[in-house]
Amino acid sequence: MSLDADDMRIHVLGIGSIGSLFAFHLRRALPESTPVSLIVRKRRVYQNINEDQGQSIRVERDGHTEHMGGFDREVWEVASDQLFSLMYDRRGRVKASTDKASDPYMDVFHLSKEELKARGRPKQPEIGKATTIDSLIITCKAPSTLPALQRLVPRLHSNSTIVLLQNGMGVYDSIVDRLFPDPNKRPHFVLASTTHGVWAKGPLSVVHAGVGNFSFGIVPDPRGRRDHEASLQHGFERLQLSDISSDPRNDLEFRTLHGTIQALLTLTDLNPIWDPIQWLNVKLLKKLCVNCCVNPITAIMNITNGELLGSADAYYMLRSVCREANAVFRAQARAEDALVPATVALAHLHPHKLEEEVTRVIGHTSRNFSSMLQDMRNGKPTEIEYMNGYLMRMGQKYGVPTPVNNLLRSMVRLKSSIGQATELPGAEKWWHPLSDLPRAKPPPPTKLTAKPPPFKRFSML
Incomplete structure (x- = not known):
């Protein structure tokens, strides 16, 4: 099927x-006149594509x-990517300052401004054309x-379209x-x-183990130029x-x-569903609750999803997470920037319905x-800040x-950091979170708690 915007x-x-699965089905569903480009962040993956797979994506389903x-x-x-983030701001301009503390997660090179200018701006990828x-x-x-998106901002424009497909909430x-x-x-x-x-067998080689659906919705136009749900x-x-648009060309x-x-609607093998944004947000919040229940507990305990069933302690934690999530969703629904109306939240995000959804998915x-x-x-960063961390915020x-969500977040962060060296600023090395709290006066001594008299050694001679 050719697109109306064929260029x-x-x-x-x-x-x-997930990316390999969607790229595979996009290429199969769209005509050759619509190019599909893969943005690869590791040269090793590109080499494996050329050497092992003949520049193709492999999808295995039912053998x-x-x-x-x-x-x-x-x-x-x-x-x-890291050097680009250090050298340039979100709009692709050279940063005025390269203070190492400005962005501790990305600014890994501590260079002077003159050194940055001497290196020049990395405008083109190592392979391919930007x-x-x-x-x-x-x-x-x-x-x-x-x-990853920070590098691509200079290549985007106000009429571009970005599709976000991740676990958790808060990315947008x-x-x-x-x-x-x-x-x-x-x-x-x-x-x-x-x-x-x-699940992945290797670079660009995946197994489509479970067939589900693919839901998406359009974020309302912030300038109010058009209602995408007028029909x-x-x-x-x-x-x-x-x-x-009635005339997309x-x-x-x-x-x-x-x-x-x-293009998304042509992915019929993935069962696409175009939802109104409010109903999609209900689905996203339900999935968030499932992820907040299943992901941290299985990661902490090193178990499969099914091992959560049949445990009274696990059920207590799952139930507590669902109730906290419901309380957050209801409070969020009453706010001005609500993702879903309060009536919808009460009807579809009730604690019992969240528990049923969690049990069904498990x-x-x-x-x-x-x-x-x-x-x-695999030693990779977790998405805990976009799951339980999102509920906490x-x-x-x-x-x-x-x-409960705060505790699960802390446990995941603790387990992820064990064995990894962490560098603290000098002032924080000697600081303890309880050192600034006022100390309570000790109770008066009793016969049981009174300090005993000093021990004296007696000589038998």
């Missing part, structure tokens, strides 16, 4: 298990393996999304706050979620592409959004290892206590 190129950032080639590729080394990005599908892990908020604070210069955003089960108000049961502002949604994935456990085993924002 649009689709880029895929993050070619892990049958299919190959799909015809991708364009860009290779950006991770070290180059072109303007019209449509970008991001499937990398939540912690990697912001730094962090991107908007740090990279696109100006609504007039902000690209179109599409939020997505999937229930497909995929629902006119008696239609489904959303219509004409709500985005000549509509420069919404051409890429129309083409991206049209039973359906009983033999699986959670993504957080796999990240821990929202609880603090709306005055809702979340003690």
Whole structure:
């Protein structure tokens, strides 16, 4: 099926298990006139593609393996990404200051401004050509999304379209706050979620183990130029592409959004569902609650998902997480920037319904290892800050206590940091979190607590 915006190129950032699956089906569903580019951040992955797989993606399903080639590729080394983040701000301008403490997670090179200018700006990837990005599908892990997208900001424009497909919540908020604070210069955003089960056999070689669906929704236009869900108000049961644009070839502002949604709808083997944004947010919040229950406990205990069933202690923790999540969702629904209306939150995000969803997912994935456990085993950063950490931050924002989620977050962070060297500033080396608290006066001594008299040694001679 050809797209109405037939000159649009689709880029895929993050070619892990989910990214490989979606890139495979995009290339199979779209005509050759619509290029699909893979943005690779490791040269080793690119070499494996060329040497082992003939520049193709392999997907195995029900014992049958299919190959799909015809991708364009860009290779950006991770070290180059870190250097770019140090040298340039979010708009691609040379930073005025290179203070090491300004961004401890990305600024790994401590260079002077003169040294930075001497190195020059890395405008092109090591392999491939950097072109303007019209449509970008991001499937990398939540912690990697912001730094990976930071490099691509100079290639995006206000009419570009970005699809976010990650676990957890808060990625969109962090991107908007740090990279696109100006609504007039902000690209179109599409939020997505999937229930497909995929695991990687190797670089660009995945097994499609569980067939689910793929839901997505369009973030409302911050400038209010167009209502993408107008058809629902006119008696239609489904959303219509004409709500985005009736003439996408000549509509420069919404051409890429129309083409991206049209491309996603062609992925029939992935069972695409175009949802109104409020209903998609309900799905995202439900999935967030499931992730907050399953991922941290299985990662801490080093068990499969199914081992959570049948344990009274595990059930108590799952139930507590669901109740805290419901309290946060209800408080969030009453706020001005609510993701879902209060009536919808009460009907679909009730604690009992959240518990039912958690139990259903655990039973359906009983033999699986959670993504957080796999990240821990592979020494990779976890997505805990976008799961239980998100609930903790929202609880603090709306005055809702979340003690169980706070504890699970701390336990995951502790287990992830064990065995890793941490460097503290000099002033913090000798500081203890309890040192500034006022000390209570000791109780008066009693016969049992009174200090005994000093021991005297007697001589027998």
